[in-house]
Amino acid sequence: MISIDSLYKAYNNHHVLNDICLSFKKGEIHGIVGENGAGKTTLFRCISGMESFKGKIEYDKGEIKNSIGFLPTNPYFFSKITGKEYLQLLCNARKIKIGDFKEKNIFDLPLDKYAETYSTGMKKKLALTAILLQNNDVFILDEPFNGVDIHSNIIINQVLSKLKELDKIIILSSHIFSTLHQTCDYLHYLKKGSIERSVDKTNFDSIEKEMQTSGIEARIDRLNLG
Numbered sequence: 001m002i003s004i005d006s007l008y009k010a011y012n013n014h015h016v017l018n019d020i021c022l023s024f025k026k027g028e029i030h031g032i033v034g035e036n037g038a039g040k041t042t043l044f045r046c047i048s049g050m051e052s053f054k055g056k057i058e059y060d061k062g063e064i065k066n067s068i069g070f071l072p073t074n075p076y077f078f079s080k081i082t083g084k085e086y087l088q089l090l091c092n093a094r095k096i097k098i099g100d101f102k103e104k105n106i107f108d109l110p111l112d113k114y115a116e117t118y119s120t121g122m123k124k125k126l127a128l129t130a131i132l133l134q135n136n137d138v139f140i141l142d143e144p145f146n147g148v149d150i151h152s153n154i155i156i157n158q159v160l161s162k163l164k165e166l167d168k169i170i171i172l173s174s175h176i177f178s179t180l181h182q183t184c185d186y187l188h189y190l191k192k193g194s195i196e197r198s199v200d201k202t203n204f205d206s207i208e209k210e211m212q213t214s215g216i217e218a219r220i221d222r223l224n225l226g
């Protein structure tokens, strides 16, 4: 289980996360929703140990950084590293031996090409494959479905179901409500850095309604489109 207690994060004087209290248990898929700039990525970076913060993040199975696979929105790769070398590098970091990367290449990526030359969706699929091969216990996926083709979206959904079955902890973000509906067990609505509401699957519709109606019509009226 991951427990977040009174988490605060600020960049200089800009308060991005305020008093976040959340817990994530094994075998659960949690979705974090919120407008652009609400603080989702910052929260993910704090959980993954990539940012300093005020408050507590505890993981009951030891050091979280040894068990976590973080998929960033736009994965970055060193230049002149092939897809296969990247997978090898991440497996080495966890002392995992893979005999044949071709067999593990579930997204049919051109593993002999430089990763920096991959398309946006291919980069995401390479980064995801790597953290899956690492056999992590915790997965933080920042917009895993965004920029990825429909076929791969189906595969990712199936992978998530499998990870859930295997009792992994999965925390993801998405701006596509139908995807969240289909994938998640719980949703947390992050609004301007605070958790406005957390709901289980039976109440997803209420969060969707709340997000959809919050002043959208008034904004469109301001354009005077006629």
Ligand SMILES: Nc1ncnc2c1ncn2[C@@H]1O[C@H](COP(=O)(O)OP(=O)(O)OP(=O)(O)O)[C@@H](O)[C@H]1O
Residues within 6 Å of the ligand: 011, 014, 016, 034, 035, 036, 037, 038, 039, 040, 041, 042, 043
């Ligand atoms: N390194 C940084 N330095 C200063 N401000 C930052 C930094 N990273 C993020 N921020 C600010 O923190 C706020 C939250 O950003 P964050 O990327 O966490 O939002 P988000 O909810 O993930 O947005 P999106 O849906 O667009 O991905 C924004 O106002 C952003 O400008």
